[in-house]
Amino acid sequence: xxxSRARPRIDGAIPRxxxxxxxxxxxxxxxxxLVVLGVAPPAQAQFGVPxxxxxxxERSRETDPNVLGDLTFASRRGTATxxxxxxxxxxxxxxxGGIHVFTRTMRPVFTVTGARDMVDRFFTAPRExxxxxxxxxxxxxxxxxxxxxxxxxxxx
Numbered sequence: 001x002x003x004s005r006a007r008p009r010i011d012g013a014i015p016r017x018x019x020x021x022x023x024x025x026x027x028x029x030x031x032x033x034l035v036v037l038g039v040a041p042p043a044q045a046q047f048g049v050p051x052x053x054x055x056x057x058e059r060s061r062e063t064d065p066n067v068l069g070d071l072t073f074a075s076r077r078g079t080a081t082x083x084x085x086x087x088x089x090x091x092x093x094x095x096x097g098g099i100h101v102f103t104r105t106m107r108p109v110f111t112v113t114g115a116r117d118m119v120d121r122f123f124t125a126p127r128e129x130x131x132x133x134x135x136x137x138x139x140x141x142x143x144x145x146x147x148x149x150x151x152x153x154x155x156x
Contacts (some may be wrong), residue, residue, distance in 0.1 A: 048136035048145065049101060050092040057127040059085030069099040072109045073144065075119050081109055082123060084131070101137060110137075114146030122149045129153055 060070040060083060067085035074081040089099045102110070112119055114135075125131045130152035136145045 048138040048143075051101065051135055051137045051144075052088075052090040052092075053084070053086050053133045053135070054088035054130060055084050055086040056130060057082055057084055057125060059083075059127075061085075069102065071102055073112050073123075074109050075112050075123060077119075087130075101139070109142070111141075111143050112146060113143055118146045118149050121151070122146060125149075125151045 055067065056064070059067050061067045064085055064087075066087045068089060069086050071084045071086055072081050073084055086099055086102075089101065091098070091101050112122060114122075122131065122133060132150040132152070133146060134148045136147065137143070138145075
């Protein structure tokens with residue numbers, strides 16, 4: 001049998017001949033395709049996932065059965081970290097929602113950003129009052145950008 005003829009591989013593809021079949025050029029062409037396809041990260045990584053959190057400060061799964069998970073937050077200004085016991089987590093535009101959005105990240109502390117008065121209001125909420133937050137969460141940098149903060153029983 002003539003070994004110079006292209007024979008089908010087991011998967012049915014016929015090996016190409018010519019410049020693209022040269023190992024160096026083939027690698028560069030594959031790299032170029034990957035770069036073109038992978039330059040822009042997913043929209044969720046660029047802009048974040050809209051989330052709504054409800055919960056109480058200084059509560060955890062061990063102390064309150066209603067807590068789905070405890071999240072540690074710190075502000076960008078360097079305030080002390082605080083533990084937030086999330087009792088409800090709602091994500092928008094994502095199939096797998098809930099507290100798992102936060103627990104999949106490898107970051108132990110989430111950085112809170114937003115308007116100064118909103119961040120202060122979030123961090124100074126009393127521990128016995130429910131806090132309801134809407135925010136944009138970016139898992140790639142572990143950032144939670146506040147868009148609204150409500151404190152149960154507060155008239156603001």
